[in-house]
Amino acid sequence: MGHHKALAPENAVKHFIKRAGKYNSSSRWVNDAVLIGKMRDLAEAGSEDNVLDIATGTGKIAQTFQGKVKYVVGVDICREMARQAKHFVDYIILAAAENLPLKNNIFDVCVCRQGLQFMELKDVLSEIHRVLKPGGRIVLCHLTAYSDQDKDESFLIQRLRNPARKNFFLPDDVPSLLKDNAFMDIDFSEHISKESVNRWVGNASISKNAKKQINQLYRDASCDFKKIHRLKFENNDIFDSMRMIIVKARKRGNNA
Ligand SMILES: C[S@@+](CC[C@H](N)C(=O)[O-])C[C@H]1O[C@@H](n2cnc3c(N)ncnc32)[C@H](O)[C@@H]1O
Numbered sequence: 640m641g642h643h644k645a646l647a648p649e650n651a652v653k654h655f656i657k658r659a660g661k662y663n664s665s666s667r668w669v670n671d672a673v674l675i676g677k678m679r680d681l682a683e684a685g686s687e688d689n690v691l692d693i694a695t696g697t698g699k700i701a702q703t704f705q706g707k708v709k710y711v712v713g714v715d716i717c718r719e720m721a722r723q724a725k726h727f728v729d730y731i732i733l734a735a736a737e738n739l740p741l742k743n744n745i746f747d748v749c750v751c752r753q754g755l756q757f758m759e760l761k762d763v764l765s766e767i768h769r770v771l772k773p774g775g776r777i778v779l780c781h782l783t784a785y786s787d788q789d790k791d792e793s794f795l796i797q798r799l800r801n802p803a804r805k806n807f808f809l810p811d812d813v814p815s816l817l818k819d820n821a822f823m824d825i826d827f828s829e830h831i832s833k834e835s836v837n838r839w840v841g842n843a844s845i846s847k848n849a850k851k852q853i854n855q856l857y858r859d860a861s862c863d864f865k866k867i868h869r870l871k872f873e874n875n876d877i878f879d880s881m882r883m884i885i886v887k888a889r890k891r892g893n894n895a
Contacts, residue, residue, distance in 0.1 A: 690746065691741075695724045714736060
């Protein structure tokens with residue numbers, strides 16, 4: 640797993656302030672009903688369950704639980720994103736996921752889609768562990784490289800796409816971390832999202848220069864990368880089959 644500690648979390652806030660207005664249309668996966676449905680089903684949240692959505696953003700994941708569970712709480716560090724979530728949550732909290740202003744053992748389910756890459760992982764996992772009830776479930780989803788074969792090129796592109804990114808994942812990284820941090824019943828599956836590069840580079844937060852570099856990296860990509868990512872060059876656009884991982888686990892405890 641790659642880690643770039645030099646960048647402070649404020650950079651994530653700056654990035655998402657610029658991106659907030661266009662966020663909901665900035666990638667195909669944002670509104671992908673199949674992906675959202677997979678996360679919802681894995682969470683197995685019932686009408687008596689409390690759900691925490693970490694890095695809720697505009698509330699796309701929170702929304703799928705709203706009205707079906709006891710209550711949904713959204714947490715995000717960026718006001719411009721979080722204010723768009725307020726209709727889809729019962730409570731919204733502006734805070735860093737690494738330092739949650741929440742009591743111990745109160746949630747049955749904690750979900751987080753595409754947030755971990757911006758966070759101090761040990762701190763956020765320890766906070767999730769603290770606020771979950773014993774036996775509580777966690778469902779995480781994030782972009783990964785496919786394997787060692789494509790990781791260098793994938794990580795370069797991911798870094799240009801979002802300089803606030805601190806963590807660059809391979810599929811096994813987060814499952815291993817969960818194991819080391821007192822979670823059990825860890826399982827993961829992949830979700831491939833065919834993304835238009837033009838669409839995500841137009842997300843209002845990527846500089847002209849970074850856009851140029853991203854396009855060049857795709858055009859000059861190795862044969863392995865082109866094959867693994869099933870790159871398609873069509874109508875002046877590039878389509879990248881990006882790999883996401885959905886991870887499920889449980890906090891050890893009573894219901895184990
Ligand atoms: C790519 S968006 C994902 C939003 C939402 N989970 C979704 O799936 O659409 C990432 C979100 O993480 C938030 N974020 C970044 N660092 C954070 C931190 N340390 N604590 C809480 N939220 C953070 C950003 O403000 C942004 O809203």
